[in-house]
Amino acid sequence: MIDESLMARIVSLDPADRLDLIAAVWDSLSPNDLPVTDAEKALLDARLADMESNPDDQSTWPEVKTRLERLLR
Structure with a gap:
């Protein structure tokens, strides 16, 4: 404490x-x-597997930044 x-x-x-x-x-x-929980590790593993199996579904940082800036206007 x-x-x-x-x-x-x-x-x-x-x-x-x-x-x-x-x-x-x-x-x-x-x-x-x-600490990273088992559930968090499983989620990260699933996201990594999805990213690796669908490389064309990914966004570059500039694309993500542009989308976020539009949302925040």
Whole structure:
């Protein structure tokens, strides 16, 4: 658990500083620190298999970005 006095200091920070702290903590984690469930692994395996069996159904990053920008207008 996080020490109560430390948590009180964190909560007293302004929102921008709290966001900076969140980013710093997140960046300190390695991929091995993040658990992946069996269900998530199965989903990733299924998506990879679909991608490999249907290579023409894929979109490039610029295509995806353009679609997202249109949706967000």
